[in-house]
Amino acid sequence: MEMAVIPEVTQSTEDVTLEDIQVGDPAVNTAEEIDQLRRLIWRRRHLLIGKGNALPPAARGIVCDIDVGGAKPIAQRVRKVAPQFREKLSDLIKGLLGARTIKMSTSPWASPIVVIIKKNGIDIRLCIDYRLVNSLTRLMIYPMPMINDLLEDLDKVLWYCSLDMASGFWVVTMTDRARAISAVITPFGLFEWNRMPFGLKNAPQIYQRILDNALYGFTQIPRLEGDPVSKRPDPEASPDLIPTEPKDDGKKSVLGRRSYIDDILITAESWDHICSRVEGLLDVCDEWNLSISMVKSFWGKRQVEYLGHKVSSHGLEANPKDLSALTDLPFPVSLRAMQSFLGSLNYYSKFIEDYAIYAAVLYELREVDFADMNKPENRSRVQDLAATAGDDLEGTIDPADADLRWIRAHKSFAKLKEKVSPTPILRHFQPELQPVVVVYANDWAISAALMQEHDTVFHPVMFARRTLKSNELNYGIVEKEVLALLRVLDLGHNLLV
Structure with missing residues (x-):
C-alpha cells in the first residue's frame, strides 16, 4: 500500500x-x-x-x-x-x-x-x-x-x-x-x-x-x-x-x-x-x-x-461486490479497459472453470489489436463472426474475414461474463471422500477440476489452471493433460496428502 x-x-x-x-x-x-x-x-x-x-x-x-x-x-x-x-x-x-x-x-x-x-x-x-x-x-x-x-x-x-x-x-x-x-x-x-x-x-x-x-x-x-x-x-x-x-x-x-x-x-x-x-x-x-x-x-x-x-x-461461494458491472460490460475498447476487466475477475477466477482457457486469449491482445478492432469496417464484422462461430475457440476462420485472435477474444470475453454470474459452490474438501480429478487441455492452456461425490453428484472442490509455457506448446494432448494433473497436485497437495 x-x-x-x-x-x-x-x-x-x-x-x-x-x-x-x-x-x-x-x-x-x-x-x-x-x-x-x-x-x-x-x-x-x-x-x-x-x-x-x-x-x-x-x-x-x-x-x-x-x-x-x-x-x-x-x-x-x-x-x-x-x-x-x-x-x-x-x-x-x-x-x-x-x-x-x-x-x-x-x-x-x-x-x-x-x-x-x-x-x-x-x-x-x-x-x-x-x-x-x-x-x-x-x-x-x-x-x-x-x-x-x-x-x-x-x-x-x-x-x-x-x-x-x-x-x-x-x-x-x-x-x-x-x-x-x-x-x-x-x-x-x-x-x-x-x-x-x-x-x-x-x-x-x-x-x-x-x-x-x-x-x-x-x-x-x-x-x-x-x-x-x-x-x-x-x-x-x-x-x-x-x-x-x-x-x-x-x-x-x-x-x-x-x-x-x-x-x-x-x-x-x-x-x-x-x-x-x-x-x-x-x-x-x-x-x-x-x-x-x-x-x-x-x-x-x-x-x-x-x-x-x-x-x-456447504462450501465457498464467490461474492462479487458489483456483479452487474461485469456481466453488463461491453467488449472493452482499449488494452487498459481489458486489463481492468481481467483484474476484476482475477480474485474470483478460482470459481470459474477453464478460466485460463479464456483469459489467456484476452491477455495476448495488444493496444494495436484494439485500435484495429475498433475501426468501423472491422467492428461489426468481428462481432458477427464471433456470434456465429460457435463455442470452439480452436476453430478455423478464413484469415481474409478477420484476425482469428479477434474472434477468439470476443468469444472468450462473452464466455467469461457468462461464467462469472452462476459460479458454482466450491465444496469443502472432505478427507474421507474419494477425490476425482477431471483434466482438460487445448493449444495454449490447461485446466483441471478436483471433485468429490455428494449424494451421487460430483461437486467441484478446486479448479486449477495455467497457460502453457513456450516449450510446452508442442506437447501432445496426453502430455498436456498430465501437466493439468500435476497442477492440481501442486495447488492441492495439502488437501490430498
Missing part, C-alpha cells in the same frame, strides 16, 4: 444496545440460544464500537516504527487543491485533529496529500502519497496469511462468526521517529500521526502481528521505544506488559480462530462450542484492548461473508 484513502472520522460513535448485536438466525436458533450468545458478548460491551469512525482506544503492547536506515529527511512540496474543495479539506483535517488522530508537526519530513473527488463531484476523500517514504523504509519480515489457507479445513463447521476490528490500524500508536517520518503536508500546515495511518509499507504486517499474538499467544512482540506500555514506572506490576515467553494459562489452543489483518473468522461444530470460542476471543481482545465494530460483525451464523467469499457448511 502506497497511496491509501484516509477514512473520515467523527467525534463519537452511536451507542451500542443489546439488540444491535447481530446474533444467530431465528429460523435456525432458539430464542434461548440467541439470548445466551448475545448476553455473553454484552458482558464485554466496552469492546464494542457502534456506527461511526471515532478513534478507538489504543491497543496494548504494540507500536508502529519506521526504519529508513541512514536516509536523510526529505520534505516534498505541498500539492495544489482546487479552491472549491479547500473548505471540505479543512473540515476533514479538523475532524482528524478533533479525534486526536493527528497533531501539528515540525518534522523535517513531509509527504503530500492527494485529494480524490467522489463520484458525486462534490465530496472528497483524503489520500496520502507515501511512495517516497515507503521506498526508503526497510521491509518488516513477517508472514502474511494466504487467503486460500484461511478458507480451508471447514468441512465439519456448522457455525461461523465474522468479525471486523474497529478502525484497525488506528489502534496502533506511533513511535516519535515514525511520527516524524510519516508527517504529511497540506495547504493548511504540516501534521503528524498519533496513530498508525493507512498506506505505510509495514502497516499490514504490524497489525497482523498483534492479531496473531492475541489469537494464538506464541508470536512475541518485543517492547519498543515509544510504546506507551513500556513507559510505565512499574512495568512488572503492569497488566499491559508483554511477557518474554508465551503465557501458559492452561487453556487449549483455539484453532478455530483465523484472521487476515482486521478480519477475523471464528468457527465451531456446535452452538456451545461457538459460545466458548467467542468468550475466549473476547477475553484476548480485552487483554490487548482491541475494539470490535458492531456494524460489521456477525455472530453465530450458518453463513457469513469473509474475505470476499460467502462461507457456509
Whole structure:
C-alpha cells in the first residue's frame, strides 16, 4: 500500500444496545440460544464500537516504527487543491485533529496529500502519497496469511462468526521517529500521526502481528521505544506488559480462530462450542484492548461473508461486490479497459472453470489489436463472426474475414461474463471422500477440476489452471493433460496428502 484513502472520522460513535448485536438466525436458533450468545458478548460491551469512525482506544503492547536506515529527511512540496474543495479539506483535517488522530508537526519530513473527488463531484476523500517514504523504509519480515489457507479445513463447521476490528490500524500508536517520518503536508500546515495511518509499507504486517499474538499467544512482540506500555514506572506490576515467553494459562489452543489483518473468522461444530470460542476471543481482545465494530460483525451464523467469499457448511461461494458491472460490460475498447476487466475477475477466477482457457486469449491482445478492432469496417464484422462461430475457440476462420485472435477474444470475453454470474459452490474438501480429478487441455492452456461425490453428484472442490509455457506448446494432448494433473497436485497437495 502506497497511496491509501484516509477514512473520515467523527467525534463519537452511536451507542451500542443489546439488540444491535447481530446474533444467530431465528429460523435456525432458539430464542434461548440467541439470548445466551448475545448476553455473553454484552458482558464485554466496552469492546464494542457502534456506527461511526471515532478513534478507538489504543491497543496494548504494540507500536508502529519506521526504519529508513541512514536516509536523510526529505520534505516534498505541498500539492495544489482546487479552491472549491479547500473548505471540505479543512473540515476533514479538523475532524482528524478533533479525534486526536493527528497533531501539528515540525518534522523535517513531509509527504503530500492527494485529494480524490467522489463520484458525486462534490465530496472528497483524503489520500496520502507515501511512495517516497515507503521506498526508503526497510521491509518488516513477517508472514502474511494466504487467503486460500484461511478458507480451508471447514468441512465439519456448522457455525461461523465474522468479525471486523474497529478502525484497525488506528489502534496502533506511533513511535516519535515514525511520527516524524510519516508527517504529511497540506495547504493548511504540516501534521503528524498519533496513530498508525493507512498506506505505510509495514502497516499490514504490524497489525497482523498483534492479531496473531492475541489469537494464538506464541508470536512475541518485543517492547519498543515509544510504546506507551513500556513507559510505565512499574512495568512488572503492569497488566499491559508483554511477557518474554508465551503465557501458559492452561487453556487449549483455539484453532478455530483465523484472521487476515482486521478480519477475523471464528468457527465451531456446535452452538456451545461457538459460545466458548467467542468468550475466549473476547477475553484476548480485552487483554490487548482491541475494539470490535458492531456494524460489521456477525455472530453465530450458518453463513457469513469473509474475505470476499460467502462461507457456509456447504462450501465457498464467490461474492462479487458489483456483479452487474461485469456481466453488463461491453467488449472493452482499449488494452487498459481489458486489463481492468481481467483484474476484476482475477480474485474470483478460482470459481470459474477453464478460466485460463479464456483469459489467456484476452491477455495476448495488444493496444494495436484494439485500435484495429475498433475501426468501423472491422467492428461489426468481428462481432458477427464471433456470434456465429460457435463455442470452439480452436476453430478455423478464413484469415481474409478477420484476425482469428479477434474472434477468439470476443468469444472468450462473452464466455467469461457468462461464467462469472452462476459460479458454482466450491465444496469443502472432505478427507474421507474419494477425490476425482477431471483434466482438460487445448493449444495454449490447461485446466483441471478436483471433485468429490455428494449424494451421487460430483461437486467441484478446486479448479486449477495455467497457460502453457513456450516449450510446452508442442506437447501432445496426453502430455498436456498430465501437466493439468500435476497442477492440481501442486495447488492441492495439502488437501490430498
